[in-house]
Amino acid sequence: MSQTIAAMTDAATRLSAIREKLIRAAQLAGRAPEAVELIAISKTRVAEEIMPLITAGQRSFGENRVQEAQAKWPALRGSMPDIRLHLVGQLQSNKAEEAVALFDAIHTIDRPSLIAALAKAIAKTGRRPDCYVQVNIGEEPQKGGCAIGDLPMLLAMAADVGLPVIGLMAVPPVDLEPAPYFALLADLARRHDLAGLSMGMSGDYETAAMLGATCVRVGTALFGVRD
Numbered sequence: 001m002s003q004t005i006a007a008m009t010d011a012a013t014r015l016s017a018i019r020e021k022l023i024r025a026a027q028l029a030g031r032a033p034e035a036v037e038l039i040a041i042s043k044t045r046v047a048e049e050i051m052p053l054i055t056a057g058q059r060s061f062g063e064n065r066v067q068e069a070q071a072k073w074p075a076l077r078g079s080m081p082d083i084r085l086h087l088v089g090q091l092q093s094n095k096a097e098e099a100v101a102l103f104d105a106i107h108t109i110d111r112p113s114l115i116a117a118l119a120k121a122i123a124k125t126g127r128r129p130d131c132y133v134q135v136n137i138g139e140e141p142q143k144g145g146c147a148i149g150d151l152p153m154l155l156a157m158a159a160d161v162g163l164p165v166i167g168l169m170a171v172p173p174v175d176l177e178p179a180p181y182f183a184l185l186a187d188l189a190r191r192h193d194l195a196g197l198s199m200g201m202s203g204d205y206e207t208a209a210m211l212g213a214t215c216v217r218v219g220t221a222l223f224g225v226r227d
């Protein structure tokens with residue numbers, strides 16, 4: 001087998017294994033399998049690693065840096081116009097317009113200045129990416145995301161300026177059982193009438209799917225360990 005075909009087979013195998021696990025997790029929780037979207041987190045991965053997943057039918061991808069995504073995705077997307085790109089890394093306000101121009105969803109909205117910058121970028125470009133407010137669900141000092149107590153204020157502010165917020169996103173503390181944090185995020189979303197729940201990564205996407213995730217963000221389990 002040529003190297004390309006081997007890489008395609010590996011990617012397709014990993015992809016279908018993860019899809020099956022997601023379907024089983026959703027079913028165990030009495031949810032529809034199609035209620036959970038798999039976002040392939042392709043940060044640091046080159047086009048040769050990403051193409052096999054596109055060939056295997058994957059359409060949602062996530063990146064954590066605007067510049068890296070700008071360098072990689074216009075060409076990749078050219079081959080497949082229905083690809084959806086998600087920004088899952090911290091966003092600086094001065095990159096808001098570039099982010100709105102490129103991404104279909106932004107998962108990391110966590111402060112008033114960014115809400116204002118995104119609203120302005122949406123007005124200017126006419127593009128309306130799906131927006132998620134990121135919550136610092138474990139109240140960790142070094143983590144991105146807003147304090148749980150600031151969430152009502154941020155949601156009110158986003159509504160005020162017409163930002164299309166559809167859900168909440170979080171990354172629970174590493175090395176702790178994630179389920180209670182997923183349940184807390186789900187509860188916060190329910191209380192604020194938000195349908196979207198972006199939670200779950202390579203180590204815990206099945207748990208997240210059982211606890212209501214509408215999208216899971218999986219990198220390592222799809223592509224292998226990052227350098």
Ligand SMILES: *Cc1c(COP(=O)(O)O)cnc(C)c1O
Pocket residue numbers: 041043064088089171201202203217218219220221
């Ligand atoms: C890198 C990253 C992921 C994917 O992590 P894996 O453990 O590789 O699956 C998910 N979410 C965010 C916010 C990330 O930065």
